[in-house]
Amino acid sequence: MTDNTDTNKEKKTTTHKIGIYLWIWGLLFVLSFFSYMVDWYQFQGLLRWTLILIFMFLKAGLIMAFFMHLFWERYTLVNVLLWPMTAIACFVGLMVAEGKYTVFTRFIYFVLGE
Amino acid sequence: MDQSSIDKLPKGWKSIPSDLGSDQTTFKGVQWGKAMMWIFLLSDTFIFSCFLISYMKGRASTVVEWPNPSEVFALDFMGVPVPLLLIAIMTFVLITSSGTMALAVKYGYEKNKKMCGWFIVFTALGGLTFVGMQAFEWSKLIHEGVRPWENPFGAAQFGSFFFMITGFHGTHVSIGVIFLFIFARKVFRGDFDTGKRGYFTTMKSDYVAIEILGLYWHFVDLVWVFIFAFFYLW
Numbered sequence: 274m275t276d277n278t279d280t281n282k283e284k285k286t287t288t289h290k291i292g293i294y295l296w297i298w299g300l301l302f303v304l305s306f307f308s309y310m311v312d313w314y315q316f317q318g319l320l321r322w323t324l325i326l327i328f329m330f331l332k333a334g335l336i337m338a339f340f341m342h343l344f345w346e347r348y349t350l351v352n353v354l355l356w357p358m359t360a361i362a363c364f365v366g367l368m369v370a371e372g373k374y375t376v377f378t379r380f381i382y383f384v385l386g387e
Numbered sequence: 388m389d390q391s392s393i394d395k396l397p398k399g400w401k402s403i404p405s406d407l408g409s410d411q412t413t414f415k416g417v418q419w420g421k422a423m424m425w426i427f428l429l430s431d432t433f434i435f436s437c438f439l440i441s442y443m444k445g446r447a448s449t450v451v452e453w454p455n456p457s458e459v460f461a462l463d464f465m466g467v468p469v470p471l472l473l474i475a476i477m478t479f480v481l482i483t484s485s486g487t488m489a490l491a492v493k494y495g496y497e498k499n500k501k502m503c504g505w506f507i508v509f510t511a512l513g514g515l516t517f518v519g520m521q522a523f524e525w526s527k528l529i530h531e532g533v534r535p536w537e538n539p540f541g542a543a544q545f546g547s548f549f550f551m552i553t554g555f556h557g558t559h560v561s562i563g564v565i566f567l568f569i570f571a572r573k574v575f576r577g578d579f580d581t582g583k584r585g586y587f588t589t590m591k592s593d594y595v596a597i598e599i600l601g602l603y604w605h606f607v608d609l610v611w612v613f614i615f616a617f618f619y620l621w
Contacts, residue, residue, distance in 0.1 A: 288493050288496040288497055289493065291490070291493065294486065294489045294490055294493065295486075297486075297489075298482070298483075298485075298486035298489070301482045301485070301486070302479065302482060305475075305478050305479060305482060308615070308616065308620060309471065309475045309478070311620060312457050312470055312471050312619075312620055313470065315457070321620075322621070325616050325620045325621060326616070328616070329612055329613065329615075329616035332612045333609055333612050333613070336485065336605055336608060336609050336612065337605075337609065339489075340485060340486075340488075340489045340601075340605045340608075341601075341602055341605045341606070341609075342598070346417070347393075347402055347406065347414065347415055347416065347417070348399065348400065348402050348403050348406075349402060349403050349406040349407060349413060349414060349415070350414050350417060350422070350425065352403055353414075353425075353429075354425060354429055357429060357432075357433075358432065361432070361433070361436045361440075364436070364440060365436075365440055365443070368440050368443060368444045369443070369447070371444060372443065372444045372447030372448045373447065373448075375444070375447075375448035376447060376448040376449070376450065379448065379449075379450050380450060383450060384450055
């Protein structure tokens, strides 16, 4: 009997109920629909960018956590994957600043210079 | 490492120093192929990040106006231009194929050969549909005069970023489709039930391979989430 419960436990870590996949699948559909609606209703400016980012991160999180099973993986693997991605986010921040500087110099020397 | 000995290890944040400082295996309970696939996907993340960051910088620093994606990618439906119609359908197709892949992984671990195989085939068909629609989109834009060095809609950089990013993603999808068909054949042949040795690796086949394949496929979907948000919607 004890053996039996042990194998059941082992199964739990590798396969999950079909319901959870169907739920995530449904949520991804709904979120994609919402992000399409952002363009459909032509939201502009800050509202548009915030909505796009929220739906994007929710979708990415759901895919990584449940479809790619990261929710059930050990912390070590999760951390080895997520910290480099944090570094990428810093890189994005640096390049935003750099981009602003570039467009500033281009306006000064190319557009106003003519 | 079996599950009962993993259960005895420290959990939560304490598991990180203990796992990293332990002998032989860092990623406890993770088959080596799966760990390597994750490392590969991480490096692929860097590549796609570089593309998307350079796109962001290019778009942010041009003094010419950027083409409006919801007009450029609009599709005429019964004479009315619908913004991003094709892209929305592509997104839904790719998410559907990601869902079928998740089910294939589940049925694989339950050793349900038939269901696993068929869901992999569905996934591959979804991927093929996606690549087909992308080819249609490319040819449409090329007909309209979009080139890597110029386009009739606005900033010249648009074309090069578009072809580079969607092309690299499409290549990933195509490679994924090829591997999906190969693995569907392996599943139907029963390689994973008999533990038949692989042609290249000479290692015993195991259903964990389906999960590894699934990781790659979900990653392709994941990248599309970012491309959809930053390139098509922004």
